[in-house]
Amino acid sequence: MSRFQPPYPGYDVLAKWDTPSWNDPTRRVVAERLTRVPERRFFDPHEWATLHAVCDRLIPQPDRLEPVPIAPFIDDKLHRHQSDGWREESMPRMEDAWRRFLKGIDEAAQARYGRPFVDLGPEWRDLVLRAVQKREAEGGAWGDMDQKTFFEKSLLREAAGIYYAHPAAWSEIGFGGPASPRGYVRLVADRRDPWEAPLEREDEA
Amino acid sequence: MSAEDTPRAVHGRAPDVFRRGGWVPMRCFDDEEEVDFAIVGTGAGGGTLAARLAEAGFSVVAFDVGAFYRPLEDFASDEREQSKLYWRDERVSGGEHPISLGSNNSGQSVGGSTVHFQMVTLRFRPEWFKARTKLGYGRDWPVGWREMWGYYAKAEAAMAISGPISYPWGPPRGRYPYRAHEVNAAGQVLVRGARAMGVAWAPTPLATISAPRGLAHPCVYRGFCKSGCSTNAKQSVLVTYIPRALKAGAEVRDLAMVGQIETDDAGRATGVVYYRDGRWRRQRARNVVAAGYSIETPRLLLNSATARFPDGLANSSGTVGTHLMVHSNHAVWGEMDEEIRWYKGPPSMAVCEHWNYEDQKDFHGGYAFMSQGPLPVDYAQSFVSNTGVWGMELRRRMANYNRMAGLKIVGETMPQEKNGVTLAEERDRFGLPVARVTFGYCDNDRRLYEHSLRFMRRMLKAAGAGDLFETESTAHLMGGCPMGFKPDDSVTDADGRTWDIDNLWICDGSLFPTAGGVNPSLTIVAMAERIADRIVALAGRGELERRGRRLGALAG
Numbered sequence: 173m174s175r176f177q178p179p180y181p182g183y184d185v186l187a188k189w190d191t192p193s194w195n196d197p198t199r200r201v202v203a204e205r206l207t208r209v210p211e212r213r214f215f216d217p218h219e220w221a222t223l224h225a226v227c228d229r230l231i232p233q234p235d236r237l238e239p240v241p242i243a244p245f246i247d248d249k250l251h252r253h254q255s256d257g258w259r260e261e262s263m264p265r266m267e268d269a270w271r272r273f274l275k276g277i278d279e280a281a282q283a284r285y286g287r288p289f290v291d292l293g294p295e296w297r298d299l300v301l302r303a304v305q306k307r308e309a310e311g312g313a314w315g316d317m318d319q320k321t322f323f324e325k326s327l328l329r330e331a332a333g334i335y336y337a338h339p340a341a342w343s344e345i346g347f348g349g350p351a352s353p354r355g356y357v358r359l360v361a362d363r364r365d366p367w368e369a370p371l372e373r374e375d376e377a
Numbered sequence: 378m379s380a381e382d383t384p385r386a387v388h389g390r391a392p393d394v395f396r397r398g399g400w401v402p403m404r405c406f407d408d409e410e411e412v413d414f415a416i417v418g419t420g421a422g423g424g425t426l427a428a429r430l431a432e433a434g435f436s437v438v439a440f441d442v443g444a445f446y447r448p449l450e451d452f453a454s455d456e457r458e459q460s461k462l463y464w465r466d467e468r469v470s471g472g473e474h475p476i477s478l479g480s481n482n483s484g485q486s487v488g489g490s491t492v493h494f495q496m497v498t499l500r501f502r503p504e505w506f507k508a509r510t511k512l513g514y515g516r517d518w519p520v521g522w523r524e525m526w527g528y529y530a531k532a533e534a535a536m537a538i539s540g541p542i543s544y545p546w547g548p549p550r551g552r553y554p555y556r557a558h559e560v561n562a563a564g565q566v567l568v569r570g571a572r573a574m575g576v577a578w579a580p581t582p583l584a585t586i587s588a589p590r591g592l593a594h595p596c597v598y599r600g601f602c603k604s605g606c607s608t609n610a611k612q613s614v615l616v617t618y619i620p621r622a623l624k625a626g627a628e629v630r631d632l633a634m635v636g637q638i639e640t641d642d643a644g645r646a647t648g649v650v651y652y653r654d655g656r657w658r659r660q661r662a663r664n665v666v667a668a669g670y671s672i673e674t675p676r677l678l679l680n681s682a683t684a685r686f687p688d689g690l691a692n693s694s695g696t697v698g699t700h701l702m703v704h705s706n707h708a709v710w711g712e713m714d715e716e717i718r719w720y721k722g723p724p725s726m727a728v729c730e731h732w733n734y735e736d737q738k739d740f741h742g743g744y745a746f747m748s749q750g751p752l753p754v755d756y757a758q759s760f761v762s763n764t765g766v767w768g769m770e771l772r773r774r775m776a777n778y779n780r781m782a783g784l785k786i787v788g789e790t791m792p793q794e795k796n797g798v799t800l801a802e803e804r805d806r807f808g809l810p811v812a813r814v815t816f817g818y819c820d821n822d823r824r825l826y827e828h829s830l831r832f833m834r835r836m837l838k839a840a841g842a843g844d845l846f847e848t849e850s851t852a853h854l855m856g857g858c859p860m861g862f863k864p865d866d867s868v869t870d871a872d873g874r875t876w877d878i879d880n881l882w883i884c885d886g887s888l889f890p891t892a893g894g895v896n897p898s899l900t901i902v903a904m905a906e907r908i909a910d911r912i913v914a915l916a917g918r919g920e921l922e923r924r925g926r927r928l929g930a931l932a933g
């Protein structure tokens with residue numbers, strides 16, 4: 173796979189921290205996210221390591237010295253029993269589903285390559301994860317839990333939701349970020365306010 | 378102390394939503410005092426009714442399990458943080474097509490789901506009120522469109538809707554109270570597509586102000602509407618009807634979960650049992666109104682079963698918790714050459730209702746579709762759960778964020794008896810059985826959204842988009858306690874008064890007999906305005922206490 177070139181290399185949404193685009197409630201929330209990465213409280217050390225290995229494949233960040241943390245926020249949500257307000261009837265309870273998944277990929281890794289998931293190289297990890305997405309992962313831990321549903325509607329959704337809530341990801345995709353009270357003035361295509369990311373074409377020019 | 382931990386509306390005052398740290402005086406009632414109306418839920422239906430009834434001189438206490446926020450100080454510009462506005466207590470979703478709940482369709486705060494709604498404010502097509510007799514599907518509404526037209530105008534005035542001078546569809550309507558907003562780039566993609574396809578379009582009538590109103594400034598186009606509006610431009614019930622209710626002498630109880638509506642031996646409602654500040658309490662009332670929306674209202678009626686009403690309150694017809702509807706929310710997305718940056722402005726600034734008013738189709742019902750502007754978390758989650766893309770490819774696709782455009786429908790689904798709400802074994806943090814929601818599309822629903830996907834694909838392509846992909850989801854809830862003409866196949870009459878218990882009322886989205894192909898809140902607010910007028914009229918005639926057709930024989 174060719175290297176990923178983010179479209180707005182010079183743009184940092186955090187540069188707006190002290191401007192009218194950010195207000196106190198927002199600064200409080202984002203500061204907390206940046207400085208207080210939750211510690212492990214829900215998973216055991218092996219599960220924790222496995223989950224890190226999974227997230228590293230779902231959203232690889234070889235370009236970052238400090239990758240956006242994902243697994244710690246999943247652990248935190250489970251520790252605090254923070255429900256999304258519903259679960260599919262055919263799915264086990266949230267806490268149980270995550271544990272089954274982590275055990276299941278270990279069983280599949282053992283069945284295929286004779287070692288736990290964390291000890292696999294990146295290509296093999298991907299093969300195991302693809303198997304889950306296709307409902308083809310080996311192992312008894314899954315029980316009647318639908319592998320694809322968990323993979324796409326819980327695991328992937330959660331990981332993407334955490335990554336794209338991080339200022340580093342906002343800068344990467346050129347999102348304007350928090351914008352209260354100042355908001356925006358120029359709403360038409362290919363125009364921008366001075367406090368937005370430069371247009372890709374400006375960069376080229 | 379945070380709004381989610383300790384009730385704020387206590388000791389004779391309530392939060393002033395327009396001032397940081399501010400308070401307004403609030404009349405408080407004693408639990409033992411028999412108030413005229415106890416209203417459960419303060420959203421589009423309950424909040425509106427509370428204001429109108431208090432203004433008419435009734436004593437009113439309105440309960441909400443959610444927090445009482447001051448948007449200026451409590452709302453961050455952050456999608457994750459603001460998920461505090463959603464209903465996050467447990468529910469179970471099943472059936473052939475289990476629907477997503479929580480952030481997808483259910484709010485939990487004073488002001489209800491309007492605090493995070495996307496402000497699209499459309500009227501029903503007149504024929505939909507007679508869907509069965511005029512169009513051959515679903516059910517008729519026991520209310521006529523001409524009467525509703527007047528209430529729509531009233532609701533639009535109360536929420537200071539910004540809309541176009543002339544609206545291309547439906548019978549004439551007066552001017553919208555505020556001028557339309559400039560349509561953003563994402564909306565212009567719809568405009569271009571509509572022109573290419575030869576269909577009409579309009580700037581979406583929106584519940585966010587385009588000029589100052591009182592202490593609120595006009596919309597600044599920050600785009601976080603779905604996460605709550607931190608500038609108060611959005612005309613949610615929290616900043617419109619709730620301040621009116623307080624001013625007129627209603628009491629609002631935040632962080633107050635109603636677990637049961639109590640009834641006496643004569644089968645009349647006597648008040649509500651609710652949990653607030655660490656203990657269960659009881660408020661006596663002459664009338665009780667359920668306004669918890671399409672899942673919680675049926676759940677509350679079912680959870681209030683007694684020996685006399687073993688199947689739940691107001692359920693002699695067996696229709697409580699049936700005929701639940703959603704809007705299909707299918708969408709087509711594509712990449713544009715230019716930078717759209719759809720994060721600027723309310724998410725849906727342009728609308729096309731063509732297929733709501735065109736009857737040459739192979740399905741019943743209709744759909745509106747709108748331009749889109751999801752913020753990163755919302756978009757990423759919808760993208761991955763629909764496409765299954767992950768790895769470096771995900772980051773690459775997400776990097777096109779600023780070039781994306783999309784069209785998404787609000788698609789009518791048919792009322793089906795089997796879709797609805799029952800009680801599950803599981804219990805919530807209050808010890809109450811949680812709701813189990815069942816949903817499955819029917820053939821007609823599928824024909825409708827497939828039609829929409831074909832049409833929107835062509836249109837988006839015509840507007841210049843490439844690399845198209847589709848997503849599916851649902852939006853909004855309607856029905857669950859349908860209003861109707863007869864006690865044997867509906868829960869309430871046209872006034873939201875339950876057939877079985879003459880002092881028990883419903884005033885929220887659960888009353889809808891059919892879903893219509895537009896977003897529901899304007900119709901919920903208009904209905905609440907109408908129900909308020911009807912209650913005042915009935916009271917004036919001395920008919921609030923007892924009515925001729927009371928179903929005394931029902932219990933047998």
Ligand SMILES: Cc1cc2nc3c(=O)[nH]c(=O)nc-3n(C[C@H](O)[C@H](O)[C@H](O)COP(=O)(O)OP(=O)(O)OC[C@H]3O[C@@H](n4cnc5c(N)ncnc54)[C@H](O)[C@@H]3O)c2cc1C
Nearest residue numbers: 418420421422442489490495496497635669885886896898
């Ligand atoms: C993300 C999103 C975007 C939307 N966008 C639009 C839009 O653009 N246009 C539109 O027209 N509609 C939109 N809607 C839908 C709209 O918000 C709802 O249809 C409408 O608010 C429903 O009104 P309601 O009065 O029936 O219920 P709600 O407004 O949901 O109010 C119900 C209230 O009752 C409370 N409650 C429930 N049970 C209890 C209990 N037992 N005790 C105490 N309190 C209780 C809840 O906490 C809640 O606050 C959107 C919804 C969502 C989720």
Ligand code: SF4
Nearest residue numbers: 596597599600602606
């Ligand atoms: S775009 Fe307007 S309505 Fe939406 S959150 Fe911003 S100021 Fe409020």
